[in-house]
Amino acid sequence: VPLDEIIEQVAAREKVVSSYTGRRLAIPHARLPGLTQPLVVLARLSAPMPAPVRDESIMLLLILLTPSNAPRIHQILLSHIAGIFSSEFLEDRLCRVSSSTELHKTICTAEQIVLA
Numbered sequence: 001v002p003l004d005e006i007i008e009q010v011a012a013r014e015k016v017v018s019s020y021t022g023r024r025l026a027i028p029h030a031r032l033p034g035l036t037q038p039l040v041v042l043a044r045l046s047a048p049m050p051a052p053v054r055d056e057s058i059m060l061l062l063i064l065l066t067p068s069n070a071p072r073i074h075q076i077l078l079s080h081i082a083g084i085f086s087s088e089f090l091e092d093r094l095c096r097v098s099s100s101t102e103l104h105k106t107i108c109t110a111e112q113i114v115l116a
Helices: 003-016 071-084 088-094 100-115
Strands: 020-022 029-032 039-050 057-067
Touching: 003 029, 003 057, 029 071, 057 071, 071 100, 088 100
Parallel strands: 029 057
Antiparallel strands: 039 057
């Protein structure tokens, strides 16, 4: 799927409703034709961007892209991600991780805490 199509679809969804979830996190997401499997990208911003809530900013983007013909998978993944990222444990640690290995371990630990 071309990058410009991904950006267009995610931006169109953001115009309808913000994906800001609080705790300095936004989860922009889109269902894309031509995508064959889900894709999740986590980005820590080098500088905060304004959140749609007064006196808050966004430092983390978790971008969820799923095939357009799999709406149920999209809903399941979005719900699971939102549950994991609602943890204060995760919020504090995500801003401090320094490697992809540490990031993966942190998310896995948060997932275990949430599902316990």
